[in-house]
Amino acid sequence: MADKRELKGSSLMLFADEYVSLDIETTGLSPETCEIIEIGAVRVSEGKVTEEFQKFIRPDKPVPDFITSLTGITNEMVADADGAEAVLAEFEEFLGDSLIVGQNVNFDIGFLYDNMLKYLGIPMTNDFADCLRISRNLFPELPNHKLATLVKHFGLSQSEAHRALSDSYDAFRCYEHMRCYAEKEMLLVPDKKGMRLKKRPKVTAQKK
Numbered sequence: 001m002a003d004k005r006e007l008k009g010s011s012l013m014l015f016a017d018e019y020v021s022l023d024i025e026t027t028g029l030s031p032e033t034c035e036i037i038e039i040g041a042v043r044v045s046e047g048k049v050t051e052e053f054q055k056f057i058r059p060d061k062p063v064p065d066f067i068t069s070l071t072g073i074t075n076e077m078v079a080d081a082d083g084a085e086a087v088l089a090e091f092e093e094f095l096g097d098s099l100i101v102g103q104n105v106n107f108d109i110g111f112l113y114d115n116m117l118k119y120l121g122i123p124m125t126n127d128f129a130d131c132l133r134i135s136r137n138l139f140p141e142l143p144n145h146k147l148a149t150l151v152k153h154f155g156l157s158q159s160e161a162h163r164a165l166s167d168s169y170d171a172f173r174c175y176e177h178m179r180c181y182a183e184k185e186m187l188l189v190p191d192k193k194g195m196r197l198k199k200r201p202k203v204t205a206q207k208k
Helices: 065-071 086-093 105-120 133-138 147-153 162-185
Strands: 018-026 035-047 049-058 101-102 128-132 188-191 196-197
Touching: 018 065, 018 086, 018 105, 018 162, 035 065, 035 105, 035 162, 049 086, 049 101, 049 162, 065 101, 065 162, 086 105, 101 105, 101 162, 105 128, 128 133, 133 147, 147 162
Parallel strands: 018 101, 101 128
Antiparallel strands: 018 035, 035 049, 188 196
């Protein structure tokens, strides 16, 4: 099924020196019926975090109990937050035209694209590098490619799970560890936007 978001950026198998690692928390899985309740992001330059962004968004409807159980975000925590339009405008300025990095970030981009179009009248056109897609390429042997699995694989201590800013930090750390692995295995080639991950040759089964 084709993506209806015509101006959405491209998914790149890329390691860049300058990017923004982001994550959002929402009231559900559908951008059409659910709302963003938290945005977290870190700006990265040459492997170091230089700036943070973290904001709650006051939703129009109550936060579902199962989302509170998952994220720890309660209705009281978002009650005095700014609405979507104000927070998205602030985040859009923070993000600029940066490459986006995140875990399963296609999900986050879908929500952000639709909400920026709805509240700000502009689509989010940033290209993005998805840690999920990169890890599937580099580590096909892993049981899955969830953020917690990658954190454990790299021997890292996981931050506060299912909170936007901490997940942004974890995605950033996993992205940098995957960069180091790809460099060591000589799997990178120069690209005008950074270092691109080579396409691995397909392994064909040998006939007996």
